[in-house]
Amino acid sequence: MVFVTGGSGLVGSFLIPALVGRGLMVRAMYRKQVPAIEAAEVVEWVEGDVRDSTLLKTSLEGVSHVFHCAGLVSYAPQDEEALLQVNVEGTAAVVDACLERPGLRLCQVSSVAALGGAVVGAEEASVSLMPQVLDEKAKWDLGAEHGAYATSKYLAELEVWRGISEGLSAIMVNPSVILGPADWNRSSTRLFRYAWEQHNFYTPGNINVVDVRDVVDMMLHLALDSDTSGERYVLNGGTLPLKEFLSRAAACFGKKPPAVAVPDWAAETIWRLEHVRSVLTGARPLITKDTARAGRRPVVYSADKVQRATGRSFRSLQETIEWCCRELVGSEITK
Secondary structure, three states: OEEEEOOOOHHHHHHHHHHHHOOOOEEEEEOOOOOOOOOHHHOEEEEOOOOOHHHHHHHOOOOOEEEEOOOOOOOOHHHHHHHHHHHHHHHHHHHHHHHOOOOOEEEEEOOHHHHOOOOOOHHHOOOOOOOEEEOOOOOOOOOOOOOHHHHHHHHHHHHHHHHHHOOOEEEEEEEOEEEOOOOOOOHHHHHHHHHHOOOOEEOOOEEEEEEHHHHHHHHHHHHHOOOOOOEEEEEOOEEEEHHHHHHHHHHHHOOOOOOEEOOHHHHHHHHHHHHHHHHHHOOOOOOOHHHHHOOOOOEEEOOHHHHHHHOOOOOOHHHHHHHHHHHHHOOOOOO
16 A cells, blocks of 8 residues: 555645555645546545654554655745744654654655755846756755755754654655646646746746656656665756746747846845735735745756656657647646
């Protein structure tokens, strides 16, 4: 039996059918409603909160592997406490539950945000910086300013390292921006919605992305086909300018691509105004300090380690973008 948290999320919704396809029994945790995914009818669904220690302990009965995919991705100031609750407290609860069952193996879905590095301040707004290459050896700079999301993923990793030090067999994967056809009001799929709606503006900078199918393939190999423990693996399919990504997506949709770059000084002004509006009205900001500065310093995440470990390569970015656009157009999302 395999247990999956975050069964209704992007990674979980692709991981679960892949596990069933391997002939494995799956028990999955969800919130609000069971996702409409392939093989959902043969899954044992558990509704609940990933911080519920009692529920987790019960859910792990008869389980040999745990894929901890549940997590919150947000850059809104209102979600800082929720990020700590879901990403850190939730991971701590999963680790504790796993430790009570010797022999159980954990695969934690982290993020490249937990690697640290690429921290950019306002004073660097107009500075042209050389690309920074980061891999699994990157060190978290405790003295630097990090966003709430990145901090929560770093602290969540510390919980897994704690479990490993206490004898837990575990690995972590650090994906970049995960692309897949899903609800485009959430997470990375909003990038495709932005292209579909033919917005005219874009922010300069690069984006690192990876196909959700590659994320699942790598996780299955690392967690099920290997007994390596105490390692983390960067999952990144490639890097390209955000303008190019949006232009490719727009072309696949038959839409007009963005054409006007938002200068750094303007982005710095906008996020401050949005922060004030958010504080006064309670509404979520359209742009935050983290999103305004994301990609300002060119960063490339190296996935050489996972490719050596698995013998697998990543799909081309064009294939991934075309697949996502095709699936989104064929769904009810774009109607």
